[in-house]
Amino acid sequence: GGHLLEVRDLHVEFRTREGVARVINGVTYHLDAGETLAVLGESGSGKSVTAQAIMGILDTPPAYVRGGQILYQGRDLLTRPEEERRQIRGTEIAMIFQDALSALNPVFPVGWQIGESLRERAGMSRADARRRTIELMDLVRIPAAAKRLGDYPHQFSGGMRQRVMIAMALALDPKVLIADEPTTALDVTVQAQIMDLLADLRRDLGTALILITHDLGVVAGVADRIAVMYAGRIVEHADVHALYRAPAHPYTKGLLESIPRLDVRGQELSSIRGLPPNLMAIPSGCPFHPRCPYVQQVCVDEVPHDLVLGDGRTSACHFAQEVHDDSAG
Ligand code: SF4
Ligand code: MG
Numbered sequence: 001g002g003h004l005l006e007v008r009d010l011h012v013e014f015r016t017r018e019g020v021a022r023v024i025n026g027v028t029y030h031l032d033a034g035e036t037l038a039v040l041g042e043s044g045s046g047k048s049v050t051a052q053a054i055m056g057i058l059d060t061p062p063a064y065v066r067g068g069q070i071l072y073q074g075r076d077l078l079t080r081p082e083e084e085r086r087q088i089r090g091t092e093i094a095m096i097f098q099d100a101l102s103a104l105n106p107v108f109p110v111g112w113q114i115g116e117s118l119r120e121r122a123g124m125s126r127a128d129a130r131r132r133t134i135e136l137m138d139l140v141r142i143p144a145a146a147k148r149l150g151d152y153p154h155q156f157s158g159g160m161r162q163r164v165m166i167a168m169a170l171a172l173d174p175k176v177l178i179a180d181e182p183t184t185a186l187d188v189t190v191q192a193q194i195m196d197l198l199a200d201l202r203r204d205l206g207t208a209l210i211l212i213t214h215d216l217g218v219v220a221g222v223a224d225r226i227a228v229m230y231a232g233r234i235v236e237h238a239d240v241h242a243l244y245r246a247p248a249h250p251y252t253k254g255l256l257e258s259i260p261r262l263d264v265r266g267q268e269l270s271s272i273r274g275l276p277p278n279l280m281a282i283p284s285g286c287p288f289h290p291r292c293p294y295v296q297q298v299c300v301d302e303v304p305h306d307l308v309l310g311d312g313r314t315s316a317c318h319f320a321q322e323v324h325d326d327s328a329g
Contacts, residue, residue: 002074003030004208005054005093005176010068012049012058012232014279021279023049025232027068031176036202036209038219038240040255041229042276047212050229051178053078055095056085072176090121094169098181100161104153110164111137111149117171136167140197159190166197170205177201180212195222216255220244228252231277231287237306238313248307248315248324250292286318294319 012024024046031037041047052058054070070077072088097103105113114136115129124132137145140163153161162182169177179198183191199222202209211223219226226243228236228251236249247253254272274291277283283290289299298318306314309324317323
C-alpha cells in the first residue's frame, strides 16, 4: 500500500538574475497516517521549500519545480487538475507558519477568521460555523473561547496567536498538518506548551504531522522519525531514538553535539565549523565535505548515495557505518 503523503525525487531551482540556485536536489520522504516526521536542517537547507512545494505556495517565478512527484494518497499534486489540487491542499493538508501575526489578517476578529473555511469551503451556516469555531478554540486551549471570538489578532499573545493559527489549520479536519518552525518566534516556556499541544492533537485527532525545525531540541518528545536536510538533500533519515542514540551522518552528529545539555555545567558547546553551502555553487561530491571532520578524497570526487543501515534508516555518507559505530562508542 502507498503512503498518505510521499515526496519523490523532488528537484526545485530558484532562477535569479545572479544564477540558478539548486535548492532541492532529489528529496524523497514519506508520511503515514497519524505519524510525526520531523524535517530538520539549517536555514537554506530546503526544508521549508519542500513544504511550500507540497502546499503549492512556491513563489513562481523564480521557483521552478524541475522534477519529481508529490503524491497525496497516490495522486500527484504536481500534475493533477488545478481544481483537485486545490481541494486536497485546502482540506486534506493544512499548514501553520512561524509567524502567526503575519499569517492572520489584522482587521478581522479571530473567530471570524477561524470560521472562514467552515463557511466558505464546508458550507456551514454562520451559527454552525460559530459553534464549531468555539469548539476549535477549546481544542487548542484558548481560555474563555466564546468571549474571545470577537477579539483581534493583536489582542492575543504570541503563543495564543499560534493557537489561533492551529485552530484555523484544523478547521476542516485535515489528515496532514505541516508546521514550519511553529515555535521559533516564541519564548522557551510557550514553545514547550505549543509542542505539547501539537503532540496531544496528533494523539487525539490522529492528524499526521510534518514538523519543520532547525532545532533538534524540540524534536525528541514529538517525532517518530527524522529526516535531516543539507543543501537540498536528505542526508540522514531514521527513527528518532535510533538517530539520537547513534547518528550515522557527520552532519547529524555535529548537530547533536551542538545541543546544550542541561545536565552538563560549563560545557564547551561544539558547533559545526564552516558555513552552509552556496546553492549556486554546491561543492563537488558530498556537499558537506568542506565542513566534515571525516572527509576523505572519495568525498570530494563522488556523490554519496543513501546507505541503508538496517531498520530502514539511511545515511548519504560514504562512511555511514563507520560514523554510526563511532557515535555508538
Ligand atoms: Fe563527510 Fe565524506 Fe560522509 Fe560527506 S561522504 S559526510 S564528506 S565522510
Ligand atoms: Mg524556513
